[in-house]
Amino acid sequence: xxxSQKIPDGIPHKTLFKISSSxxxxxxxxIHLLVEKICLFLVVALVFSEICIVFLRYIYxxxxxxxxxFALYNFSALVVFSIVYTFGCNKHVRxxxxxxNQSIKVQQQVDIIAVVxxxxxxxxxxxxxxxxxxxxxxxxxxxxxxxxxxxxLFLVKSTLPLVSLLxxxxxxxxxxxxxKYLSQxxxxxxxxxxxxxHH
Amino acid sequence: xxxxxxxxxxxxxxxxxxxxxxxxxxxxxxxxxxxxxxIAAFFGHFDLSFFGAFPQRVFGIMNNSLxxxxxxxxxxxILLERSKVxxxxxxxxxxxxxxxxxxxxxxxxxxxxxIAASTGIIGATIVMLGMISLPALLKAGVSVRLSSGLICxxxxxxxxxxxxxxxxxxxxxISNAYIEAQQNIGNFAPDPVSVGDLFAGAILPGLLLVLLxxxxxxxxxxxxxxxxRVTNHPISGAKQENTAIQQSISIQEICTAFMPPILLIIAxxxxxxxxxATPTEAAAVGVAGTLLIAAANSVNAxxxxxxxxxxxxxxxxxxxxxxxxxxxxxxxxxxxxxLDYGSVAAIGLSLILLSALVFSSHRLVKDNILRDAIxxxxxxxxxxxxxxxxxxxxxxxxxxxxxxEMVAHLLSQIPGDKWGAxxxxxxxxxxxxxxxxxxxxxxxxxxxxGPVILAMDFNPIWFAIMIAINLQTSFLTPPFGxxxxxxxxxxxxxxxxxxxxxxxxxxxxxQIITMGVLVVFPELVTWLPTWIFS
Numbered sequence: 001x002x003x004s005q006k007i008p009d010g011i012p013h014k015t016l017f018k019i020s021s022s023x024x025x026x027x028x029x030x031i032h033l034l035v036e037k038i039c040l041f042l043v044v045a046l047v048f049s050e051i052c053i054v055f056l057r058y059i060y061x062x063x064x065x066x067x068x069x070f071a072l073y074n075f076s077a078l079v080v081f082s083i084v085y086t087f088g089c090n091k092h093v094r095x096x097x098x099x100x101n102q103s104i105k106v107q108q109q110v111d112i113i114a115v116v117x118x119x120x121x122x123x124x125x126x127x128x129x130x131x132x133x134x135x136x137x138x139x140x141x142x143x144x145x146x147x148x149x150x151x152x153l154f155l156v157k158s159t160l161p162l163v164s165l166l167x168x169x170x171x172x173x174x175x176x177x178x179x180k181y182l183s184q185x186x187x188x189x190x191x192x193x194x195x196x197x198h199h
Numbered sequence: 200x201x202x203x204x205x206x207x208x209x210x211x212x213x214x215x216x217x218x219x220x221x222x223x224x225x226x227x228x229x230x231x232x233x234x235x236x237x238i239a240a241f242f243g244h245f246d247l248s249f250f251g252a253f254p255q256r257v258f259g260i261m262n263n264s265l266x267x268x269x270x271x272x273x274x275x276x277i278l279l280e281r282s283k284v285x286x287x288x289x290x291x292x293x294x295x296x297x298x299x300x301x302x303x304x305x306x307x308x309x310x311x312x313x314i315a316a317s318t319g320i321i322g323a324t325i326v327m328l329g330m331i332s333l334p335a336l337l338k339a340g341v342s343v344r345l346s347s348g349l350i351c352x353x354x355x356x357x358x359x360x361x362x363x364x365x366x367x368x369x370x371x372x373i374s375n376a377y378i379e380a381q382q383n384i385g386n387f388a389p390d391p392v393s394v395g396d397l398f399a400g401a402i403l404p405g406l407l408l409v410l411l412x413x414x415x416x417x418x419x420x421x422x423x424x425x426x427x428r429v430t431n432h433p434i435s436g437a438k439q440e441n442t443a444i445q446q447s448i449s450i451q452e453i454c455t456a457f458m459p460p461i462l463l464i465i466a467x468x469x470x471x472x473x474x475x476a477t478p479t480e481a482a483a484v485g486v487a488g489t490l491l492i493a494a495a496n497s498v499n500a501x502x503x504x505x506x507x508x509x510x511x512x513x514x515x516x517x518x519x520x521x522x523x524x525x526x527x528x529x530x531x532x533x534x535x536x537x538l539d540y541g542s543v544a545a546i547g548l549s550l551i552l553l554s555a556l557v558f559s560s561h562r563l564v565k566d567n568i569l570r571d572a573i574x575x576x577x578x579x580x581x582x583x584x585x586x587x588x589x590x591x592x593x594x595x596x597x598x599x600x601x602x603x604e605m606v607a608h609l610l611s612q613i614p615g616d617k618w619g620a621x622x623x624x625x626x627x628x629x630x631x632x633x634x635x636x637x638x639x640x641x642x643x644x645x646x647x648x649g650p651v652i653l654a655m656d657f658n659p660i661w662f663a664i665m666i667a668i669n670l671q672t673s674f675l676t677p678p679f680g681x682x683x684x685x686x687x688x689x690x691x692x693x694x695x696x697x698x699x700x701x702x703x704x705x706x707x708x709x710q711i712i713t714m715g716v717l718v719v720f721p722e723l724v725t726w727l728p729t730w731i732f733s
Contacts, residue, residue: 043576046270047483054476097679102221110220118230125233
C-alpha cells in the first residue's frame with residue numbers, strides 16, 4: 001500500500017468545492033464526497049448490525065434473518081462503493097518500481113491510458129451485461145434468498161450499475177484533467193489553498 | 200503451440216507490462232483481459248459471451264459474507280494503531296528491561312507477536328517498530344545487523360499469526376479450490392475447509408517462527424556478538440521525546456498497558472478457535488473491544504469515562520461467564536424468560552456494556568478519530584475488493600482461453616511428481632511476491648493452480664499455511680521485499696540499505712527452515728484444527 005498523494009490535509013473539502021472554478025474537478029469532488037458519506041453510513045450500519053447480531057445471539061439466544069440480511073446488504077453496497085472512494089483518494093495499489101523514476105508527465109500519461117483503455121471498457125462491459133440481471137431483479141422486486149429475509153435485494157444489486165457509471169464519470173474527469181487524479185488539486189487552487197491551510 | 204496458447208502468452212506479457220507501468224493494478228488485471236478477449240474475438244478465437252458471466256461473479260463477491268470480516272479487522276487495526284496502544288506497550292517493555300539488550304530484543308519480539316495476534320496489517324507495524332524500538336535497541340547496544348532484521352521479520356508476523364487478512368482470503372480461495380479438486384476426482388462431498396481451520400492451523404507454525412526468531416536472538420547475543428555494540432546512529436528527531444525511557448516502572452503500569460490487548464486477543468481468537476463464533480462475529484467483538492480500548496487511551500478521556508469503560512469490560516467478561524455457566528435463563532428464541540437473579544444480572548450487565556460502548560464511540564467521534572479510522576478502513580477495503588473483482592475478470596478470461604487446462608498440463612510435466620509441482624507453485628508465488636501484494640497473488644494464482652495441487656493429495660490446510668509462510672518470506676527477501684521498503688522509509692540514513700539486506704538474511708533462512716520443518720512434520724499444521732473442530 002503506497003499512500004503518496006492525499007487530498008491536502010487541513011483544507012475543508014467544502015472550501016475546495018466553493019473556490020474551485022474547474023467544472024470537471026467540481027463534479028468529481030461532488031461524487032467523491034457523496035460516496036464518502038454513503039460509505040461512512042454503510043460502515044457504521046454494518047458495524048452496528050454486526051455487534052447487535054453477536055449481542056442478541058450470544059446473550060439472548062435469538063437471531064433475526066432480517067438483521068443478517070441488513071448487515072449483508074450494507075456490506076454488498078460497501079464492496080462496490082468503496083472502490084469509487086478508493087479511486088477518488090488515488091489509493092488503489094500500484095507497483096511503483098518504475099513509477100518512482102517516471103516524470104510527472106509520464107505518470108499522467110500512464111494514468112490516461114489506464115482510464116481510456118482499461119477502466120472505461122471494463123465498466124462499460126459491466127453496464128452492458130448487468131442490464132438483464134437488473135431488469136429481472138426489478139421485475140420481481142427481488143428480495144432475500146432466505147424465506148423470511150429482508151426485501152430490497154433488487155436495490156442492492158442496482159448499486160453495481162450505479163457504481164460502474166460513477167467510476168466511468170470519475171475516469172472521464174481524470175482524462176479531462178489530463179491525468180490528474182482528484183487527490184491532486186487544480187494548479188489554480190494550489191496557491192490559494194496553501195494560504196488557507198496556513199491560517 | 201496451439202492458437203489459444205499464443206493468446207495466453209500475449210495475455211501474460213501485456214499484463215506484466217501494464218502492471219509494471221505503474222497504473223493501478225486493479226485496472227491492469229481487469230482491463231488487459233477485456234482488451235485481449237475483444238481482440239481475440241475479432242479473430243474468432245474467443246467467445247464474447249464469456250463476459251456475460253462477469254456481473255454474476257461480482258454479485259457473488261458482494262454476497263460473500265466471509266469477506267465482511269475484512270473491513271471490520273482493518274478498522275480494528277487502524278483504531279488500535281491510532282490509539283497508540285502498541286506504542287505504550289513497547290515503551291513500557293523498554294523501560295522494564297532498561298539497558299539490557301537481550302531483554303529489549305525479546306520485548307520487541309513479544310510486542311510484535313501481540314500486535315500480530317490482534318491485527319493483520321504489516322506495513323503499519325513495521326513503521327511503528329522502526330520509529331519506536333529501533334532507537335531504543337541501538338541505544339542499548341544491539342547491533343544494526345540484529346535490530347533491523349528483527350524488526351522487519353517480526354513486523355511481518357501479522358500475516359501468519361491469526362486473525363490475519365491473508366488467512367481469511369486464503370480460506371475463501373482454498374475452500375473453493377479444494378471443493379473443485381475433489382469434485383474433479385469424483386468426491387462429491389468433501390469436508391469443507393473453513394477460515395477457522397486455517398486460523399487454528401497457523402497458530403503452531405506462527406509460534407514456531409517466533410521461537411526460532413528468539414533462538415536466533417539468543418545465539419546472536421551469546422556467540423556472534425557477545426559484547427554490546429556501541430553504535431552512533433543519529434536518530435531521526437521527530438519521535439525522540441516519545442522514546443524517553445522512564446527509569447522505574449510499576450507492575451500496575453505493565454498491567455494497564457498489556458492487559459487490555461491481551462484480553463482482546465483472547466476474546467477474538469478464542470471465540471473463533473473454540474468454534475463459538477464465525478470470523479465475522481469475532482471481528483465485530485474485536486471492533487467493539489477496540490472502541491473501548493481506544494476511548495480509554497484517548498487523552499481527552501475523563502475519569503468517569505475510564506471507569507465506565509473498565510466496568511463495561513468487566514461486564515463483558517462476566518456476561519460470557521454467566522452464559523457459559525447457564526446462569527442467565529434468558530432464551531428469547533423459545534420465548535421463555537425466567538426472571539431470576541441470573542437473568543436480571545445479565546440484563547443489567549448488558550446495559551452497562553452498551554452504555555460503555557455508546558460513550559466510547561461518542562468520545563472517539565469528538566476526538567475526530569472514528570471518522571478518520573472509518574474512511575481509512577474504507578479505502579483499504581476498497582483496494583482489496585477492487586483487486587478481488589478485477590482478479591475474477593482475469594481468471595474468467597484465463598479460463599476462456601483454456602489456461603487452466605494448460606497450467607494443469609504444465610504442472611504434470613514437472614519431474615518429481617507432486618513435490619515437483621508443489622515446489623514450482625511455491626517458487627512462482629515467491630517470485631510474484633516481489634512485485635505484487637498478497638491479495639493479487641492469492642486471487643490470481645490460487646484459483647488457477649489450487650485445484651491442480653489439491654487434487655494431488657495435499658492437505659488443503661497445510662497447503663494454505665505453506666503459501667502464507669511463503670508469501671511472508673517473499674515480503675522479507677531482498678532486494679524487493681515489501682517489508683524492507685517500509686523499514687527503509689523510517690530507518691535513519693546512516694543505516695545503509697545493504698546493511699538492512701544483510702540483516703534480514705538469517706531471518707529468511709529461518710523462514711525456509713520453518714517451511715522445511717512443516718514438510719517433515721505436517722502434523723504441526725493439521726493437529727490443532729482436527730483437535731479443536733472434532
